[in-house]
Amino acid sequence: MLDQFSAFRNAARDAVVSVEVSRSTDRPFKSYRVKQFALKQLKLCDVACDPICIDRSKSHIARDGVDDVLLMFQLAGEVAVGQNDQQFVVRTGDLAILQADSPYHVSYHQPCRRLFMSVPRQQFLPRLNSGIVLPAFRQLHKTPLGRIVSSVMLSVAADANDLDDKDGEVIAESLLDLLARLVRGDTGSGPPVPEMDTTETVDKAFDIMERHFADSELTPTQIADAVGISVRYLHALVSATGTTVGKWLWERRLLACYEALQNPLLHDKTITEIAFELGFSDAAHFSRAFKFRFGLTPRDVRKR
DSSP states (O other): OOOHHHHHHHHHTTSSSOOEEEOSOOSOOOOEEEEEEEETTEEEEEEEESSOEEEEOHHHHHHHOOOOEEEEEEEESOEEEEETTEEEEEOTTEEEEEETTSOEEEEEOSOEEEEEEEEOHHHHGGGSOTTOOSSEEEEGGGSHHHHHHHHHHHHHHHHGGGOOHHHHHHHHHHHHHHHHHHHHTOOOOOSOOOSSSHHHHHHHHHHHHHHHTTOTTOOHHHHHHHHTSOHHHHHHHHHTTTSOHHHHHHHHHHHHHHHHHHOGGGTTSOHHHHHHHTTOOOHHHHHHHHHHHHSSOHHHHHHO
8 A cells, every 4th residue: 555655646746747756854744635627728736745845857858748838826835946047935825937848846845735737838928028038936915916816826726627618718818818917027007116226125025024924913013113114115115016014914814814724734723723823813804804805705615
């Protein structure tokens, strides 16, 4: 009888493209889930598991001949990704875009969940500007379009299997258009960004918000103090990205709860425990906000 890791490796090594799955730790490999489905021309795989390493080498590329564009949407956890001498960390809610015809390495140092999507090159690259270079990386929470794409990807992971062929084709085409626009960075001018040297300051503010969003007592004053700016300037910077501090934190917490409730690695935690750990302090208020945001109750999402 196969152990858990061997069974997972057999299920995952050819789920989207050929890869080698290994481990960098001796800790027990306790659980995993591999869910494969298709959305017309798109191949998708929703994977949740304990820490692993994934390598796609030249021999894998030669064996399967796949040259698709690979999109990796991180649903939970944090991973390190490397391809073509580029290295970046992909956190919950981030999107990495890789090339299947070039070797890559992905390291998962904690239990994670991610949605892989393989898109035929001829379906995706013509939608991009000629100057776009892959691999690419996007922090979806930082722009209105990114947050919309994040929500769409979550919905695809939950409901793609229930779509009929015609609806699947429409969703696939729309999703490709949204992703291409996101990769191009062509999101419109948006509200004017105040003052100079704002890029580094905005990045620092959002980084602090991302790292501490689960703190229910986090305040704009604390964020502003950590960045070294006034609260008024913090609100101006965040407003220029199309949101507010309060809305961003609320949305980030709701998305984190949605992801956690779908994560089989957290099945032993109650819904209330998850909500409180991710920044909510009122169970009834959380349930109402969750239903309003996603059209489903937390219990419905967990059952799925």
